[in-house]
Amino acid sequence: MVLSQMGALHSTLVYLIFLHSFNTVAYKDQEWSKATATYAKDTEGSLITEGACGYGDLHKASYGKHSVGLSTILFNRGTTCGACYEIRCVDHILWCVLGSPSVIVTATDFCPPNYGLSVDYGGWCNFPRQHFELSQPAFSEIAKTKADIIPVQYRRVKCERSGGMKFTMSGSSHFYQVLITNVGQEGEVFAVKVKGSRTGWIPMARNWGMNWHCNVNLQHQPLSFKVTSSTGKTLASYNVAPSNWQFGQTFQGKQF
Structure with a gap:
């Protein structure tokens, strides 16, 4: 009986280890999906300064030129803000860069639909089309900028971030808001709680984007x-901001 139980326990542990390894590999090596991509011209090399995810200056947020606007179905009302995608140009001998190199970008904006135009000409972000609007420098890494719209393949990848998550304070005396940036791993934030020295843990609501x-x-x-990620992982960063913090300041916490 003891040997049988030990054998069953060993089998269970092996299965759990295998399952964990499989899930990790599956996330890293997701199958490619089909989509299309265009680019937005910007003199500073980023998509735009103020996007629908609320990051503000994308260069200060460390995303810069590697930012992307998502079509309606991919943006999913802002829940995919911060997610990372690997994108490559495919199936177009005239426009794709030789060898089909890929570029990794962060979701920072919403590409709005235009139902007055067809999905083949101008209405690229119309539901349910899967479309990416890249910055011009990021687009040029995978395709020639003479192209209008290109066929691409994409997949979700882990977000590689330097340093910890960043928390930027804003609001007023009875309205507190925090912008969360530089989120690693899944990149997305599913839930946030804040705690002061005179309070318990207070659930926060998504105001817009990552605010x-x-x-x-x-x-x-x-x-x-x-901070809870889209896969359910929760990470606590204690005493991130000192008692004399001010609105407008940014503080750094732990990283996934």
């Missing part, structure tokens, strides 16, 4: 955060 808020006065308290 989260609560109607509580948190001034003059050191602040801690719990």
